[in-house]
Amino acid sequence: MCLGVLLRIRGAASASGTVYNLRFSFPCNLLLKGEALLDFLGDLKRSHMCGALRSSDAGQNAVLMGWVNRRRDLGSLIFIDLRDRTGVTQVVVNRELNPAAHAKAGLLRNEYVIAVIGKVKQRDPATFNKNIPTGEVELAVDELRILNEAKLPPFLPGDTVLPNEEMRLKYRYIDLRREAMQFNIEMRHKVSKAIRDYLSAQGFFEIETPFMTRSTPEGARDYLVPSRVQPGSFYALPQSPQMFKQILMISGFDKYYQIVRCFRDEDLRADRQPEFTQIDLEMTYPQPEQVYAVVEGFLKAAFQAAGQAIQTSFPRMSYDQAIRRYGNDKPDLRLPAMVDVREALTGEEVEELAAKLRMRKELPILLIRIPKAGNISGTERRTIGTYGAYQHVGGPNFVQPISDPKRLAKDLPALSEKIAQFAQLAPDDLWLLAGALNKPEIPAVMEQSAQHFCEKCGFLRLDLAQKYAEKHGAFKKTGDVAQDYRFLWVTDFPMFEWDNDEKRWNPAHHPFTSLHEEDMAKLEANIDSAHDPKSPLGEIRALAYDVVLNGTELGSGSIRIHRQDIQSKIFQALGMSHDEARARFGFFLEALEYGTPPHGGIALGLDRIVMILAGAESLREVIPFPKTARAVDLMVDAPTPVSEAQLRELGIKLKT
Numbered sequence: 001m002c003l004g005v006l007l008r009i010r011g012a013a014s015a016s017g018t019v020y021n022l023r024f025s026f027p028c029n030l031l032l033k034g035e036a037l038l039d040f041l042g043d044l045k046r047s048h049m050c051g052a053l054r055s056s057d058a059g060q061n062a063v064l065m066g067w068v069n070r071r072r073d074l075g076s077l078i079f080i081d082l083r084d085r086t087g088v089t090q091v092v093v094n095r096e097l098n099p100a101a102h103a104k105a106g107l108l109r110n111e112y113v114i115a116v117i118g119k120v121k122q123r124d125p126a127t128f129n130k131n132i133p134t135g136e137v138e139l140a141v142d143e144l145r146i147l148n149e150a151k152l153p154p155f156l157p158g159d160t161v162l163p164n165e166e167m168r169l170k171y172r173y174i175d176l177r178r179e180a181m182q183f184n185i186e187m188r189h190k191v192s193k194a195i196r197d198y199l200s201a202q203g204f205f206e207i208e209t210p211f212m213t214r215s216t217p218e219g220a221r222d223y224l225v226p227s228r229v230q231p232g233s234f235y236a237l238p239q240s241p242q243m244f245k246q247i248l249m250i251s252g253f254d255k256y257y258q259i260v261r262c263f264r265d266e267d268l269r270a271d272r273q274p275e276f277t278q279i280d281l282e283m284t285y286p287q288p289e290q291v292y293a294v295v296e297g298f299l300k301a302a303f304q305a306a307g308q309a310i311q312t313s314f315p316r317m318s319y320d321q322a323i324r325r326y327g328n329d330k331p332d333l334r335l336p337a338m339v340d341v342r343e344a345l346t347g348e349e350v351e352e353l354a355a356k357l358r359m360r361k362e363l364p365i366l367l368i369r370i371p372k373a374g375n376i377s378g379t380e381r382r383t384i385g386t387y388g389a390y391q392h393v394g395g396p397n398f399v400q401p402i403s404d405p406k407r408l409a410k411d412l413p414a415l416s417e418k419i420a421q422f423a424q425l426a427p428d429d430l431w432l433l434a435g436a437l438n439k440p441e442i443p444a445v446m447e448q449s450a451q452h453f454c455e456k457c458g459f460l461r462l463d464l465a466q467k468y469a470e471k472h473g474a475f476k477k478t479g480d481v482a483q484d485y486r487f488l489w490v491t492d493f494p495m496f497e498w499d500n501d502e503k504r505w506n507p508a509h510h511p512f513t514s515l516h517e518e519d520m521a522k523l524e525a526n527i528d529s530a531h532d533p534k535s536p537l538g539e540i541r542a543l544a545y546d547v548v549l550n551g552t553e554l555g556s557g558s559i560r561i562h563r564q565d566i567q568s569k570i571f572q573a574l575g576m577s578h579d580e581a582r583a584r585f586g587f588f589l590e591a592l593e594y595g596t597p598p599h600g601g602i603a604l605g606l607d608r609i610v611m612i613l614a615g616a617e618s619l620r621e622v623i624p625f626p627k628t629a630r631a632v633d634l635m636v637d638a639p640t641p642v643s644e645a646q647l648r649e650l651g652i653k654l655k656t
């Protein structure tokens with residue numbers, strides 16, 4: 001319950017000499033509600049931001065405005081830490097010199113919005129605050145205006161312990177006042193601006209494309225928007241501006257980019273959002289290298305904006321190589337690649353090794369190495385392969401890991417020595433040999449391919465990398481940019497991937513992706529094998545590429561098909577009839593027939609780039625108003641049911 005006390009203060013030293021009627025309400029801090037205490041801003045103008053004042057400003061008059069970050073009442077002196085986006089300035093109100101301002105300062109609570117007019121003073125060196133740039137000065141207040149009160153927020157921007165994330169998202173406006181969030185959002189601005197500036201300087205036009213459109217071919221579920229004027233018809237929110245950017249090339253804009261929102265109704269994983277932002281671009285007549293150069297250029301500018309001087313150009317690796325050496329298509333280069341020890345051995349030695357370890361000799365025998373993590377107990381060693389994503393994907397059903405180096409040295413001393421030399425093992429490395437389990441009685445094992453096997457091993461490598469992160473230290477920032485940010489281009493992706501649920505070949509990227517010219521004959525020879533899992537369609541390489549950073553895919557793109565005849569063949573190979581293709585992409589196929597220049601492009605996730613640069617743990621930390629994992633905006637409380645009348649207008653009737 002609130003206790004009320006009525007207090008009258010004569011603002012003796014204030015300019016207006018106003019009499020304030022104050023209702024004190026303890027412990028609530030709504031004490032100003034309904035009372036005419038709040039001051040008007042009038043014609044007062046802010047002279048400095050709260051992070052601006054320095055010793056050199058001492059003696060100047062200043063007008064600061066901001067939030068009360070903290071108030072310390074020392075009796076005759078009240079100190080206020082006044083905060084805005086740029087920082088904090090200490091403000092001091094002295095009862096002797098300025099009783100009216102002092103009385104008002106006594107009413108302040110956290111997050112009140114105030115204006116202070118006063119003189120900048122150099123602090124006594126003994127009281128310098130070395131933690132803040134304004135720490136050598138303070139503002140001695142002549143006049144204080146309370147511009148707005150604030151309810152006691154559920155948490156304070158200055159709190160060191162954060163509330164749970166739901167609370168942060170519900171009160172996002174308070175959360176965004178926190179220094180870390182202000183930093184992240186500022187970083188986002190700087191990064192976007194650097195990218196815009198770079199691309200404009202390279203002759204790219206930023207061109208907007210519609211949000212209310214029809215389904216685009218990225219392969220996720222669409223968000224739909226019902227049409228009122230065309231009852232029963234729906235717009236789709238774009239999963240990307242893919243077809244529009246290609247049409248802009250057909251329209252002669254030559255180089256397009258857009259920092260654009262995309263919408264995909266997918267089940268959300270930790271680092272996915274239903275709406276996210278892409279740096280999307282497209283250009284005419286490019287070789288993949290030209291796309292790489294543009295991306296490297298804008299990434300360099302973006303990283304520069306965050307104070308990181310990265311080196312270009314990035315190394316390249318084919319998809320096949322990535323799978324064989326890292327077990328996935330987004331290799332994390334901060335840890336050693338896997339090596340196939342068969343390369344170091346003679347045919348007989350491979351036979352001997354494979355037989356002894358019950359591994360298949362015709363599939364890779366991979367050595368996985370985690371530096372500096374070798375010193376673990378035998379018991380811990382025996383748990384390898386029993387946890388993480390490797391376990392989750394059923395790795396143990398396919399892979400035979402041998403993780404006891406002593407045992408291997410004892411059983412096969414010569415081979416063991418040869419392998420150690422080949423893999424350049426250091427004494428404190430944790431390493432293991434992984435071969436394809438040789439159990440012909442398990443049919444799944446019989447079917448496994450080298451790719452399938454390497455992928456399982458890739459999971460094991462990453463699980464170990466995570467588990468022993470403290471030991472190898474490779475994920476820690478060192479300050480050496482070349483070591484901290486390991487970029488890579490992965491090239492030559494397969495054109496098609498087999499969908500085991502639908503029992504068909506699907507585009508690995510999207511159906512407008514061009515194939516290698518040399519693989520055209522293979523496409524033509526297998527054009528009617530969309531439902532055959534053994535079809536050589538799986539061998540066709542696309543002119544598609546991904547840019548990867550530290551094991552994370554930052555973006556993907558491709559050279560596109562610009563010829564209608566080839567586009568039709570791709571649809572045919574995908575098992576899509578002429579009519580079906582026309583129904584889905586008819587306008588686009590028609591556009592292709594009107595003089596389409598060769599073109600290609602890419603799209604990178606801005607949220608992820610900013611997240612990495614801000615050192616944030618989740619995308620939600622760099623998106624001002626993100627959704628939860630259940631795709632809910634807790635602040636505005638969306639989605640919500642809508643009224644019967646709205647539905648009726650749209651011609652929609654709910655089933656429930």
Ligand code: ASP
Nearest residue numbers: 240242556557601602603
């Ligand atoms: N539109 C594609 C995507 O969002 C990227 C591209 O091919 O440019 O994945």
